[in-house]
Amino acid sequence: MDGQMTLSDFILSRWFDRYGDAKQAPEWVSEERCGNCSMWTILDEYEQPPSGWGVKGLCGSHRGKNQYKTNQSSYCQDFKRKECI
Numbered sequence: 001m002d003g004q005m006t007l008s009d010f011i012l013s014r015w016f017d018r019y020g021d022a023k024q025a026p027e028w029v030s031e032e033r034c035g036n037c038s039m040w041t042i043l044d045e046y047e048q049p050p051s052g053w054g055v056k057g058l059c060g061s062h063r064g065k066n067q068y069k070t071n072q073s074s075y076c077q078d079f080k081r082k083e084c085i
């Protein structure tokens with residue numbers, strides 16, 4: 001990426017570890033992933049799988065369909081980008 005990174009680019013490029021700390025996302029992940037969706041919230045540390053097994057969160061779109069836990073790199077047709085304030 002050339003030039004200065006915008007706030008939106010920075011937020012969409014974050015990747016969580018199991019403790020909720022953000023770092024630069026790997027190049028292989030899509031911007032349209034659960035970790036960037038406004039309906040996704042990261043689970044607490046005690047609810048996360050062991051380190052290296054992914055990061056789980058709750059998807060507000062799927063709660064009524066019994067599919068509420070998703071990985072931050074998952075995606076679906078209901079993606080709604082998080083808004084930068």
